[in-house]
Amino acid sequence: MKNAQFNVKDVKKVGEKKLHIEFKSGKEFNGWFKLNGVKAKRITVPKGRKGIPRKTYSSMARQLGLSVSDFDLLLECPLTKEKYVEIISK
Amino acid sequence: MTETATNSASDTIVSFYDWKSKQKESDTTSVPVVAEEEVATSLELEQLIPHIATYIERMNFADYKKNEATTIKLNLLETKRLRHPLDVIIEEDDEGFIARVVDFSLFGCGDDRIEAVDALKFEIESLYFDLIEDDNFTEEWLNIKNFLKELIIDS
Numbered sequence: 001m002k003n004a005q006f007n008v009k010d011v012k013k014v015g016e017k018k019l020h021i022e023f024k025s026g027k028e029f030n031g032w033f034k035l036n037g038v039k040a041k042r043i044t045v046p047k048g049r050k051g052i053p054r055k056t057y058s059s060m061a062r063q064l065g066l067s068v069s070d071f072d073l074l075l076e077c078p079l080t081k082e083k084y085v086e087i088i089s090k
Numbered sequence: 091m092t093e094t095a096t097n098s099a100s101d102t103i104v105s106f107y108d109w110k111s112k113q114k115e116s117d118t119t120s121v122p123v124v125a126e127e128e129v130a131t132s133l134e135l136e137q138l139i140p141h142i143a144t145y146i147e148r149m150n151f152a153d154y155k156k157n158e159a160t161t162i163k164l165n166l167l168e169t170k171r172l173r174h175p176l177d178v179i180i181e182e183d184d185e186g187f188i189a190r191v192v193d194f195s196l197f198g199c200g201d202d203r204i205e206a207v208d209a210l211k212f213e214i215e216s217l218y219f220d221l222i223e224d225d226n227f228t229e230e231w232l233n234i235k236n237f238l239k240e241l242i243i244d245s
Binding site for chain 1: 185186195197198199212231
């Protein structure tokens, strides 16, 4: 788990850039990942937290339908949107 | 002096708490303080080792219990009520807390348990509002939508 390497801004940025998630700003940031135009996964990115605690990190991974190690890869870059779609479509 | 010490040490010490209260009582005794207390203390300490171990064990267990996940039943959201209670797990999450729904993947976090539950209440409502916007969701989400529609009293 590489939660110490990333902060909430990184997660939001990757979500927006790589997965084209549009976040709505409420108490926290919430956004939907659309698979073939259908809302398939919803992620919550907590506001106002610099570091990401371990359980929050794994909860965000779970929301995206990823294992923690795949979530690490998503944030680190090797995991592309295409690969992500492949994982959640299984 | 030795006899005094032996007598003192042979008293049954049930727990560390007993020992502490006995120490308090003995504090009120007068002379000769220094020498007797030194001998008695070293002998008593020997007897106390298992009790201290138990005490430490208990304290560790108390700490463990404090960090342990707890399940609560949520009956109210931020502005809405629920028809049936919703199971929520609250856990320590590094320096803060995380509250998450058992039935689907949703969480709220905060600096303490109450803050985490409040954040989760908000998140459940936020999800509900997202879901009632339209029907453009996967089957999994449509099921959650139906579940929440039945659960939340929309007044």
